[in-house]
Amino acid sequence: TLFGAPSPKTQELDDHYFGAIPPRVAAFMKEANQELWKLGIYAKTEHNEVAPGQFELAPIFTNGNVAVDQNHLIMDILRETAKKHGFACLLHEKPFQGINGSGKHDNYSIITDDGQNLFSPGDKPAENIRFLLFVCAFIRAVDTYPLLLRLSASCTGNDHRLGANEAPPAIISIYLGSYIENILYDIYTKNRKKQTTQEEKATFNPVTGLSYIPHDNTDRNRTSPLAFTGNKFEFRMLGSSMSASFSNTVLNAIMAESLNQIADELEGIKYIQDIREKALTICRTLIEKHKRILFSGDGYSEEWAKEAKRRGLPNVKSFIESTEVLNDPSVINLFTSLNIYSEKELAANRIILQEQYEKIMGIEVRTMIEMARKDILPSQIAELKFYNDIINTSGKNTPKFIRDHASTISTLIDQTYQAIQSLEDAWQKATTIGNTFEVGQNIYYKINPLMDKLRASVDAYEKIAAREFYKLPSYEDILFNI
Numbered sequence: 001t002l003f004g005a006p007s008p009k010t011q012e013l014d015d016h017y018f019g020a021i022p023p024r025v026a027a028f029m030k031e032a033n034q035e036l037w038k039l040g041i042y043a044k045t046e047h048n049e050v051a052p053g054q055f056e057l058a059p060i061f062t063n064g065n066v067a068v069d070q071n072h073l074i075m076d077i078l079r080e081t082a083k084k085h086g087f088a089c090l091l092h093e094k095p096f097q098g099i100n101g102s103g104k105h106d107n108y109s110i111i112t113d114d115g116q117n118l119f120s121p122g123d124k125p126a127e128n129i130r131f132l133l134f135v136c137a138f139i140r141a142v143d144t145y146p147l148l149l150r151l152s153a154s155c156t157g158n159d160h161r162l163g164a165n166e167a168p169p170a171i172i173s174i175y176l177g178s179y180i181e182n183i184l185y186d187i188y189t190k191n192r193k194k195q196t197t198q199e200e201k202a203t204f205n206p207v208t209g210l211s212y213i214p215h216d217n218t219d220r221n222r223t224s225p226l227a228f229t230g231n232k233f234e235f236r237m238l239g240s241s242m243s244a245s246f247s248n249t250v251l252n253a254i255m256a257e258s259l260n261q262i263a264d265e266l267e268g269i270k271y272i273q274d275i276r277e278k279a280l281t282i283c284r285t286l287i288e289k290h291k292r293i294l295f296s297g298d299g300y301s302e303e304w305a306k307e308a309k310r311r312g313l314p315n316v317k318s319f320i321e322s323t324e325v326l327n328d329p330s331v332i333n334l335f336t337s338l339n340i341y342s343e344k345e346l347a348a349n350r351i352i353l354q355e356q357y358e359k360i361m362g363i364e365v366r367t368m369i370e371m372a373r374k375d376i377l378p379s380q381i382a383e384l385k386f387y388n389d390i391i392n393t394s395g396k397n398t399p400k401f402i403r404d405h406a407s408t409i410s411t412l413i414d415q416t417y418q419a420i421q422s423l424e425d426a427w428q429k430a431t432t433i434g435n436t437f438e439v440g441q442n443i444y445y446k447i448n449p450l451m452d453k454l455r456a457s458v459d460a461y462e463k464i465a466a467r468e469f470y471k472l473p474s475y476e477d478i479l480f481n482i
Contacts, residue, residue: 107229420454426446
């Protein structure tokens with residue numbers, strides 16, 4: 001929301017996350033499922049999420065192009081079904097300040113036409129050369145094109161979410177899990193010691209008298225933007241309103257380029273043993289060159305931002321900044337050489353994205369100013385008049401609270417009005433200077449702080465305003481009535 005003071009209670013108790021699905025929401029989910037079943041779309045899980053009023057749906061995996069189409073249909077059905085149950089399905093990445101936003105997880109793997117998953121480690125990952133080669137190809141692809149991946153997960157709303165201690169950071173890195181990562185480092189250091197097989201690792205149980213519990217070989221690091229999860233990579237940066245089509249296009253393109261390079265080195269080798277040795281050499285070279293992209297620590301920490309800078313990893317903090325990667329010669333060559341996009345198409349996409357950012361921000365700025373003028377200022381003035389009338393009537397007998405309250409509201413009126421004026425003037429200047437990218441940068445660096453300033457003034461008033469005067473719904477009204 002453009003305005004909205006934080007609720008006294010939000011998500012700190014985790015009671016929503018671990019609680020039962022509310023009956024009204026369960027009824028909505030039931031009807032949504034019935035509509036999805038008619039289209040052949042099946043949900044694997046549905047559950048409460050961390051923030052109040054937030055829920056998750058995960059469909060069953062399928063081929064990439066089908067999955068993207070299904071995701072579009074799911075969003076449409078959720079919105080339409082929500083209306084029938086008196087809800088609004090908000091797909092914005094950050095609908096409410098101060099609580100978790102929403103995103104999508106793009107689960108990526110490569111499967112052959114006969115059903116073999118090339119990211120499946122098998123029982124003995126250390127001896128599965130094909131698996132190791134494809135993982136190393138993925139590592140190379142991500143480290144070579146981190147900014148392109150950042151763009152594929154970027155939109156105006158996601159700027160409010162990424163790196164906000166609830167979602168992956170804007171710095172691209174890969175988490176493999178200690179088991180797979182140790183295998184790769186053994187290859188890199190030529191330490192070919194015997195590895196524990198998947199079966200041995202799964203069946204080991206130090207507690208006697210209990211049957212074994214299968215052990216996942218990838219501890220799930222929720223702070224990582226790209227994590228290996230058993231037999232796939234989970235790309236966690238996408239915003240909830242976005243299509244996954246471009247992110248999958250990017251993943252396929254960068255993987256294709258990496259595999260092309262590897263194929264050039266392997267093709268022509270006659271004997272299988274020579275191919276295995278060459279493949280290990282390729283893995284070793286790729287790990288040495290691209291190991292900086294591997295990170296298993298806390299992606300939310302300030303230490304990681306410093307470490308990423310030391311490693312030379314880019315930290316692009318805004319959607320508008322990420323759009324310029326489509327102007328990068330290496331990115332243009334990637335898409336044109338694979339016959340995915342022409343140079344003109346890339347230029348058109350870049351300009352469209354930049355114009356989209358300007359238009360969305362323009363709508364938000366104009367809406368913010370209109371709300372402040374037509375709703376907030378009249379409320380402030382009416383409440384100030386109410387207390388001033390008491391002061392004029394009571395004179396010296398006016399309670400201190402009323403005098404102080406009137407003074408505070410008067411100050412907030414001035415602050416709100418000044419913030420409106422500053423925002424209007426700055427918007428006029430920001431949108432008339434430079435090309436589309438420069439306008440976008442002006443908006444991000446000059447307009448956003450002024451929007452924050454206006455919001456701070458209005459939110460400060462909401463915290464002390466009498467309900468009789470402040471008519472806009474509060475976060476409590478919106479979030480805790482489902």
